[in-house]
Amino acid sequence: MDRTRRAGRISSSIHRGDLTIVLTDDARLQTLNRDYLGIDAPTDVLSFPASEDRPGTGARYLGDILLSIPRRRAGQSGRTTR
Numbered sequence: 564m565d566r567t568r569r570a571g572r573i574s575s576s577i578h579r580g581d582l583t584i585v586l587t588d589d590a591r592l593q594t595l596n597r598d599y600l601g602i603d604a605p606t607d608v609l610s611f612p613a614s615e616d617r618p619g620t621g622a623r624y625l626g627d628i629l630l631s632i633p634r635r636r637a638g639q640s641g642r643t644t645r
Contacts, residue, residue: 580623584630592631607631 589605597603599611613626 580625581617582625583627585627586630586632589631589633592629595629605631 592607592609593603593605595609596606599609607630609629611627611629613624615624616622617624
């Protein structure tokens, strides 16, 4: 299957909705990782899926994605954050 047809097939299964993306640091992700997943360690990304409609707008809310900028930058340069 060529790229155009494959992209069209993928996009036809995607539904519109709202998504929150939070750019933060290791300390914040470690706190959330501990509080919600019971893992007391930093991580590069956390996601919190949702599947609900926003009051007032009716838009579908898909959830939250949180990214640790220090960990992402370290990964790009081949460095480690530990």
